[in-house]
Amino acid sequence: MAELYLLTPPKIDADFADVLARTLDAGRVSALQLRLKEHSDAEIEALAPKLIEIAHQRGVSVILNDNPALAAKLGCDGVHIGQDDGSIRDARAALGPKAIVGVTCHDSRHLAMTAGEQGADYVAFGAFFDTATKSPKTRADLDILVWWTELFELPCVAIGGLTLENVSEVIAAGADYIAVCGGVWSHPDGPEAACAGLSQLLD
Numbered sequence: 119m120a121e122l123y124l125l126t127p128p129k130i131d132a133d134f135a136d137v138l139a140r141t142l143d144a145g146r147v148s149a150l151q152l153r154l155k156e157h158s159d160a161e162i163e164a165l166a167p168k169l170i171e172i173a174h175q176r177g178v179s180v181i182l183n184d185n186p187a188l189a190a191k192l193g194c195d196g197v198h199i200g201q202d203d204g205s206i207r208d209a210r211a212a213l214g215p216k217a218i219v220g221v222t223c224h225d226s227r228h229l230a231m232t233a234g235e236q237g238a239d240y241v242a243f244g245a246f247f248d249t250a251t252k253s254p255k256t257r258a259d260l261d262i263l264v265w266w267t268e269l270f271e272l273p274c275v276a277i278g279g280l281t282l283e284n285v286s287e288v289i290a291a292g293a294d295y296i297a298v299c300g301g302v303w304s305h306p307d308g309p310e311a312a313c314a315g316l317s318q319l320l321d
């Protein structure tokens with residue numbers, strides 16, 4: 119069974135906390151990534167506590183993007199690091215043994231096996247589809263999910279352009295988590311409808 123891993127929009131406004139609460143209440147989200155790329159660390163420090171409270175009240179784990187030290191300071195459950203965001207070892211040292219450390223592996227089997235050997239809690243492959251959220255470094259093929267899940271127990275995340283229309287493809291290929299940003303926040307029927315719809319496709 120796949121799980122829903124929701125990413126925040128890169129920039130949020132004062133209304134976002136209420137929208138987030140309603141969106142989480144509409145579906146079955148397992149993890150929330152604070153990916154606030156257009157905010158400074160000082161702004162993230164100010165914004166995050168309310169978002170973390172909302173997520174934790176609903177049993178949703180909170181993963182901060184990019185910054186293990188800030189994740190530890192804020193009391194996040196983990197951190198997501200890219201290939202240029204420092205080592206798994208340093209992230210683990212900052213956050214402790216129980217924290218979740220996820221790692222971007224693009225479309226690379228080699229990066230994923232290395233991340234697994236170095237103690238990552240999940241590996242993330244992408245981008246599977248066109249995305250307006252960022253310019254992804256690579257385009258990943260569904261085969262990498264099939265290959266990974268046949269060989270390894272470590273959970274894998276599919277990311278990049280996932281929507282209600284295409285997410286079943288990555289679930290069928292074996293993704294343990296579907297990581298979604300624009301497919302929820304930019305859905306024409308609103309984030310609550312998107313979250314509810316995605317949740318129905320998870321089983």
Ligand SMILES: Cc1ncc(COP(=O)(O)OP(=O)(O)O)c(N)n1
Nearest residue numbers: 183198199200201222242275277297
């Ligand atoms: C679940 C997940 N997968 C991949 C990424 C991308 O991380 P990164 O390559 O460090 O790029 P930025 O997100 O920092 O732009 C992610 N954030 N989450």
Ligand SMILES: Cc1nc(C(=O)O)sc1CCOP(=O)(O)O
Nearest residue numbers: 244245249251254278279299300
């Ligand atoms: C943050 C991120 N990382 C990617 C990767 O391929 O590593 S794709 C991506 C964007 C995810 O947002 P959306 O769901 O709107 O496409």
Ligand SMILES: [Mg+2]
Nearest residue numbers: 184199200203
């Ligand atoms: Mg990063």
